[in-house]
Every structure is written in structure tokens, then in C-alpha cells.
Amino acid sequence: MAGLFDDDPPPPPSGPSLFGDDAAPDPVPESAPAYRVLARKYRPTHFDDLIGQDGLVRTLRNAFAMNRIAHGFMFTGVRGVGKTTTARIIARALNCIGPDGTGSATADPCGVCANCRSILEDRHPDVIEMDAASNTGVDDVRAIIDATQFKPMMARTKVFIIDEVHMLSRNAFNALLKTLEEPPPHVKFIFATTEIRKVPITILSRCQRFDLKRVPIDTLAAHFAKVAAAEAISIEPGALDAIARAADGSVRDGLSLLDQAIALGPDAATITSDAVATMLGLADRSMVFDLMDAIAAGNTAQALGVLDHAHDNGAEPGQVMQDLLGLTHTLSRLKSIPSLATSSALPELERTRGRALAEQLSIPWLGRLWQMLQKGLADIDQATDRRACADMVLIRLCFVADAPTPGDLLRQLRDGAPTPTPAPQPPPLQRRRPVAARGGQRRAHQQRRRSPRANSRRERNPIHPPDAHPLRANRRPRS
Ligand SMILES: Nc1ncnc2c1ncn2[C@@H]1O[C@H](COP(=O)(O)OP(=O)(O)O)[C@@H](O)[C@H]1O
Ligand SMILES: [Mg+2]
Ligand SMILES: [Zn+2]
Numbered sequence: 001m002a003g004l005f006d007d008d009p010p011p012p013p014s015g016p017s018l019f020g021d022d023a024a025p026d027p028v029p030e031s032a033p034a035y036r037v038l039a040r041k042y043r044p045t046h047f048d049d050l051i052g053q054d055g056l057v058r059t060l061r062n063a064f065a066m067n068r069i070a071h072g073f074m075f076t077g078v079r080g081v082g083k084t085t086t087a088r089i090i091a092r093a094l095n096c097i098g099p100d101g102t103g104s105a106t107a108d109p110c111g112v113c114a115n116c117r118s119i120l121e122d123r124h125p126d127v128i129e130m131d132a133a134s135n136t137g138v139d140d141v142r143a144i145i146d147a148t149q150f151k152p153m154m155a156r157t158k159v160f161i162i163d164e165v166h167m168l169s170r171n172a173f174n175a176l177l178k179t180l181e182e183p184p185p186h187v188k189f190i191f192a193t194t195e196i197r198k199v200p201i202t203i204l205s206r207c208q209r210f211d212l213k214r215v216p217i218d219t220l221a222a223h224f225a226k227v228a229a230a231e232a233i234s235i236e237p238g239a240l241d242a243i244a245r246a247a248d249g250s251v252r253d254g255l256s257l258l259d260q261a262i263a264l265g266p267d268a269a270t271i272t273s274d275a276v277a278t279m280l281g282l283a284d285r286s287m288v289f290d291l292m293d294a295i296a297a298g299n300t301a302q303a304l305g306v307l308d309h310a311h312d313n314g315a316e317p318g319q320v321m322q323d324l325l326g327l328t329h330t331l332s333r334l335k336s337i338p339s340l341a342t343s344s345a346l347p348e349l350e351r352t353r354g355r356a357l358a359e360q361l362s363i364p365w366l367g368r369l370w371q372m373l374q375k376g377l378a379d380i381d382q383a384t385d386r387r388a389c390a391d392m393v394l395i396r397l398c399f400v401a402d403a404p405t406p407g408d409l410l411r412q413l414r415d416g417a418p419t420p421t422p423a424p425q426p427p428p429l430q431r432r433r434p435v436a437a438r439g440g441q442r443r444a445h446q447q448r449r450r451s452p453r454a455n456s457r458r459e460r461n462p463i464h465p466p467d468a469h470p471l472r473a474n475r476r477p478r479s
Pocket of ligand 3: 095096097098099110111113114115116
């Protein structure tokens with residue numbers, strides 16, 4: 001892993017000030033080096049330092065070994081997976097002349113020659129980085145095309161790295177086409193984008209395309225452990241795991257979270273899982289599961305209680321509904337793809353509480369919940385009192401369990417008669433709640449079942465046996 005933990009070289013010393021007088025004294029004493037965020041400090045400088053992109057690295061290495069290097073590259077993938085990093089490594093690989101100044105293009109740039117060093121320091125005259133997000137116009141592209149006409153000043157190859165290339169205007173893309181088709185031999189283009197679908201096919205067909213993958217959680221956690229060790233930071237493995245999950249496959253996002261976690265407790269000997277869980281708002285996430293538990297049990301009081309508590313802690317009603325939608329989606333996926341339940345791609349909470357919930361709920365029930373949540377969210381967005389509207393939506397959701405499914409209704413229409421599936425009396429629900437709460441809820445259930453209104457509805461609607469409740473449908477004997 002050469003170079004992974006090598007610091008980038010320091011920035012070049014600044015020149016005299018604009019008016020010729022001496023540069024202003026640096027307010028920071030020389031002994032305190034400027035702080036650099038982890039993501040910058042640990043930017044890989046070699047192909048072997050890139051994590052989670054083995055396919056890409058293998059192909060690029062082969063290209064260099066066979067000296068078949070494309071003149072245009074297109075890197076795509078979510079933020080922070082190594083697009084810009086790879087582009088810079090390629091720029092060095094193309095231009096490295098080796099420590100003795102006689103080397104040729106190599107997949108393992110030396111890092112010490114003049115070219116390697118100045119590219120690392122971001123000041124090589126022949127490696128031009130442009131952010132298409134702020135240079136979208138045809139004139140910006142014309143400037144690049146003009147620059148391709150001149151031979152490189154000190155490098156072998158002029159490298160143009162264009163980030164977020166999908167932001168270029170249509171005219172700008174068109175202006176680029178001809179040069180990209182047949183660039184001068186001393187020119188390479190490297191494009192990076194997070195939105196490959198916005199890049200015209202005419203551009204894509206002139207480049208070699210690489211799709212950078214989201215980095216798996218295990219790989220991320222191992223990488224962050226190395227970084228923490230290099231920083232002499234003590235952090236619990238559970239905390240690293242939580243950060244790796246929250247990073248959602250992005251190395252940069254994870255390193256930013258690690259930065260934030262380190263800032264949490266400068267005095268603490270060890271950064272704990274609990275501290276990181278709070279920082280990541282995982283406590284809020286368990287609230288969504290509480291809410292789903294309550295809705296599935298049809299327990300209005302409990303659902304409203306959870307929302308009250310979340311609201312007191314600053315949660316926004318619309319966001320709570322969004323979170324519920326997200327959980328409904330996850331639970332439906334869990335039901336449809338059982339192997340997901342053991343996949344490490346799924347966050348801890350989803351694997352434990354999510355799995356338990358998914359076992360108890362049915363797909364039609366989840367589908368109905370999804371639709372009602374969508375409608376509820378739209379209602380909340382238009383409501384003058386969002387909080388009250390959220391309460392009303394929750395109450396409606398708690399009764400979703402008692403409504404007959406479309407299948408039930410169809411059956412009733414088709415048969416014209418009740419479908420008398422005599423339901424044995426369900427044993428009380430087995431829930432993950434304290435015994436006292438369980439008792440209260442059971443009483444509430446029994447009361448609901450005994451209430452004259454409910455009973456008369458059941459008589460009028462005999463196709464709706466008591467076990468149409470999603471939890472009751474899969475009831476398990478109490479152990
Ligand atoms: N595959 C990777 N392996 C190791 N570190 C990475 C990787 N991808 C991103 N990083 C880290 O994230 C930072 C930003 O990466 P960058 O290449 O700029 O991402 P992007 O894909 O958004 O261009 C890097 O400085 C590095 O610290
Ligand atoms: Mg980038
Ligand atoms: Zn070199």
C-alpha cells in the first residue's frame with residue numbers, strides 16, 4: 001500500500017503580494033501545520049491504494065502494460081468513489097519520467113520526478129483540471145480546444161480532466177466532438193460525471209467508459225480503521241461499522257463522517273459506538289421502527305405518542321412520513337428478496353427489527369400502506385397545520401389494518417357470499433415491548449374487538465375475519 005498514508009506535499013510557498021511589498025505575516029505560527037480534512041490527506045496516489053475498484057484498476061494496468069491507452073476516458077459513479085483521484089493517477093502515470101528522468105509511461109508512477117511532484121501539487125502546466133459545473137459554455141470548451149493545439153510544456157502528454165462533464169451545454173458538447181474524435185497525439189481527455197445519462201451518446205462513443213462502484217461496507221470499515229490508526233485515533237469497531245454504513249458506498253462521505261466523529265470528543269480516550277450513533281441520528285431511525293410497530297399493531301395511542309416525542313425532538317412531520325415510506329419500501333424488499341435479511345449491505349436496524357417486522361406483515365398490506373403514505377405526504381405538504389395533518393394521517397394508517405384488502409372485496413363480489421374462514425381466536429401478539437406496555441396494548445385490542453361498533457361491522461362484513469390484521473395473519477404461538 002505504498003503511498004496511502006503519504007501526505008500530499010505542502011502547497012508551494014506564496015509569492016510576494018500584489019503591490020510588491022512583503023507578504024503579510026502568516027497569522028498561524030509555522031509550527032502548527034494547516035489542518036487538512038481526512039479525505040484530502042488520504043487521497044490515493046497509486047492505483048493499488050484505490051479501494052473497491054479492482055476491475056477498473058486491473059483494466060487500466062493492462063492498458064499501460066500493453067501501451068494501449070485510450071485518448072478519452074469517461075469515469076462515472078456516485079460522489080466520492082475515486083473518479084477525480086483516478087484521473088489524477090492516470091495523469092501522473094502518463095507523464096512520469098522516473099527518478100532518473102528516463103522512464104516512460106507506467107502504471108506505477110514514481111512520485112518523485114518533477115512531473116509526478118507538480119501534478120501531485122496541482123500545479124503542472126500540462127495537466128488542466130476544469131469543473132464543467134462552473135464552465136458550461138461553448139467558449140470554455142473552445143479555450144480547451146485551442147490549448148490542445150500546443151505541445152505540452154514539460155510533460156509528455158497534455159491531460160484535460162473535466163469534472164461533472166454532464167453540465168456542459170449542448171453547444172459545448174458539440175464543439176468538443178471533433179477534437180475528441182481525433183485529438184492530437186499528445187492529448188488525453190479524462191471526463192468524470194455523477195450523471196452519465198446526461199452525457200450525449202456521441203461523446204460516450206468516443207471514450208473508454210468505466211463505472212466506478214459503490215465501495216462495500218466491509219471494505220470501507222477496514223479502510224477507515226487504517227486511517228484512524230494512522231491518525232492515532234482510538235475508535236470502537238462498531239463505530240467504524242456505523243460510519244461505513246452511513247457512507248452509503250462513498251469513501252469521501254465516510255471520511256468526512258470520520259472527521260466529524262473525531263471532532264466529537266477530543267478528550268475522550270475512545271470514540272464509542274454510542275457517540276457515533278447519536279451523531280449519525282441513528283436514534284431517530286429507531287423511532288421510525290417504533291412508529292411502524294404501532295401502525296402494524298393498529299395502536300393509535302402509541303403511534304401518536306411516538307410522533308409527539310419525535311416532534312418534541314425537532315422532527316419535521318413530512319420527514320417522518322418520508323422515513324416511514326422508506327421503511328415500507330425496505331420491508332417490501334425484505335419480503336420479496338429473503339436473502340437480503342442476511343446481507344451486510346443492509347443496516348443493522350433493518351436486519352434485526354426490519355426482518356422481524358417483515359415476517360409479520362404481508363405484501364398487500366405494505367402496498368396499501370405505501371399508497372396511503374404517498375397520499376398522506378401530499379396532504380401534509382398542502383396542509384396549513386402540518387403537525388395536525390400528520391396526526392390525522394397516522395390515525396388513518398393505524399386503521400389500514402382493519403380495512404378489507406381489494407382481494408377480499410373481489411372475492412366477496414365474485415362469490416356474492418361471505419367467505420367464512422372461521423378464524424381461531426388469535427393468541428396475543430408477541431411484541432418487542434416491555435411486558436407492562438404489552439399488557440396495555442392487549443387490553444386495548446380486546447376492547448376494540450369487543451366494542452359494539454367493531455362487532456357489528458364484522459357481522460355486516462363477514463368477509464373480514466378478525467385475522468385480516470396483518471400481524472394476526474401470521475400469528476405465532478407465544479413462546
Ligand atoms: N476508491 C477509493 N479508494 C480510496 N479512497 C478514495 C476512493 N474514492 C474516494 N476516496 C477518497 O475520497 C476522496 C475524494 O475522492 P474523489 O476521487 O475526488 O471522488 P469523486 O469520485 O467524487 O471524484 C479522496 O481524496 C479519497 O480520500
Ligand atoms: Mg470528483
Ligand atoms: Zn514520476
